[in-house]
Amino acid sequence: MASSVVRYGLRMRETFSVVNQDVAQWFPGHMAKGLNQMQRKLKSVDCIVEVHDARIPISGRNPLFEHTLSAIKPHVLVLNKMDLADLRHRNSIVKHHTKEGIKHVIFTNCKRPESRGIKSIIPTVAEMIKNTERYNRSEETVYQLMVIGVPNVGKSSLINALRAKYLRKSKATQVGGLPGITQSVLEKIKVCEDPKVYLLDTPGVLAPKIRDVETGLKLALAATIKDHLVGEENIADYLLYRLNKNGNHSYVKYLNLEEPTDNIRQLLGLAAVNNGWKRKVRTQSGTQVIPDLQLSASKFIKGFRMGVFGPMILDDLENMKD
Ligand SMILES: Nc1nc2c(ncn2[C@@H]2O[C@H](COP(=O)(O)OP(=O)(O)OP(=O)(O)O)[C@@H](O)[C@H]2O)c(=O)[nH]1
Ligand SMILES: [Mg+2]
Incomplete structure (x- = not known):
């Protein structure tokens, strides 16, 4: 996944790319x-x-x-x-x-x-x-x-x-x-x-062939595809990309961070540490407590679904004038 550590004032990603995603598996x-x-x-x-x-x-x-x-x-x-x-x-x-x-x-x-x-x-x-x-x-x-x-x-x-x-x-x-x-x-x-x-009433029906990965990620973010099929970190990364693209850094306060970032791993790690989201893992010498990145990802996604980052549109409408 294309990403870079970005500090305040530096450029965020302008496009989103995902590698190794078999979109057909999502449906x-x-x-x-x-x-x-x-x-x-x-x-x-x-x-x-x-x-x-x-x-x-x-x-x-x-x-x-x-x-x-x-x-x-x-x-x-x-x-x-x-x-x-x-x-x-x-x-x-x-x-x-x-x-x-x-x-x-x-x-x-x-x-x-x-x-x-x-x-x-x-x-x-x-x-x-x-x-x-x-x-x-x-x-x-x-x-x-x-x-x-x-x-x-x-x-x-x-x-x-x-x-x-x-x-x-x-x-x-x-x-x-x-x-x-x-x-x-x-x-x-x-x-x-x-x-x-x-x-x-009818059951929800997705297209068997999706246009492109980005469309799939939008559908996943809007909770039309089960999270585990797409991967919570992928969905969270797409959300981060979208928020940064809109100059919307409200996630910083929501996740208890210090500043915006365009790096999803960094965001999930810091959010987990700063909020005390931990999980136990087994090691050869017993158990160890580590930051729960998956919990960070699901809290971040849930925030979007509840509207805490404000009203949003995931399609690119910049070129469409009212
Ligand atoms: N914020 C908001 N949430 C809504 C609105 N309409 C529905 N929801 C929520 O969206 C979720 C899905 O609603 P459903 O009515 O079950 O959707 P559905 O299209 O019938 O879903 P399937 O039967 O699974 O295909 C639920 O959590 C609803 O409470 C709305 O206008 N605004
Ligand atoms: Mg229904």
């Missing part, structure tokens, strides 16, 4: 099954709601969806976790997707069912369906939507948020901090009475 094979199940249900669906993480608004969407699901039915792109995303680029993100042919982009925070984004989903979808020929489903008076997306972006949370908003009902589908919580296409869940709207 569990069982996901093809989920996609097949989804395709089978497509006939009874009026609209596809694709949920994606607003911190990776451009890259990391599953390109398979474009060909197999969203191109066939009316489609809305929900960019969720907007509370964690830097929304100064909101207009350029929307413009980018509009150019790609996506007419409806909605930013949401599923932790707030009464927020504007959540409120706009059903009216937007109802309008779209009204304006489309409903193929074999024209006699139906209820709307059925399928929620799709890569793992852990908040698909199930969106269903629960809509249910809470319109029906004042509690959670109907399980939510969790790790990817792979929803395992198969579930039965339809009612989220609204007028109009009658049902949603199908």
Whole structure:
């Protein structure tokens, strides 16, 4: 991994390179099954709601969806976790997707069912369906939507948020901090009475072939791929690169360091020593206590996922003007 010890005022990495990473290993094979199940249900669906993480608004969407699901039915792109995303680029993100042919982009925070984004989903979808020929489903008076997306972006949370908003009902589908919580296409869940709207929850599906290693690291940082598959130190290093690139050194205080660095090993070591994060290892002469670099890495990554380094976007939007 390219890195150098950098002191205050010196240059940080401008590009990120990882060696010896077999990206194909990061993707569990069982996901093809989920996609097949989804395709089978497509006939009874009026609209596809694709949920994606607003911190990776451009890259990391599953390109398979474009060909197999969203191109066939009316489609809305929900960019969720907007509370964690830097929304100064909101207009350029929307413009980018509009150019790609996506007419409806909605930013949401599923932790707030009464927020504007959540409120706009059903009216937007109802309008779209009204304006489309409903193929074999024209006699139906209820709307059925399928929620799709890569793992852990908040698909199930969106269903629960809509249910809470319109029906004042509690959670109907399980939510969790790790990817792979929803395992198969579930039965339809009612989220609204007028109009009658049902949603199908689906398991997260990643693209079997990833564009490049950096896209994979973004997906990993946003917790869509299990950490151990990518390696916590790799994910932490990518986070460090991103923060330094943005001139964001808030990690120094958070990890109890003295100054910024661009060297992940140095960061993890110092964080472990300064915070007393230790672990025991067996040696020939007994046991020894050493700094726990893995714990440092997971605390650092967790900080990002909780938003402690402020709102961020992991895609490069510098060249996109609002
Ligand atoms: N900060 C924030 N967290 C969210 C938001 N929406 C969901 N989450 C969290 O993201 C995690 C994943 O949510 P899920 O709803 O289980 O995601 P999913 O896409 O259904 O995941 P899989 O079923 O594993 O594919 C959970 O810890 C949620 O609490 C949001 O808008 N903002
Ligand atoms: Mg789910």
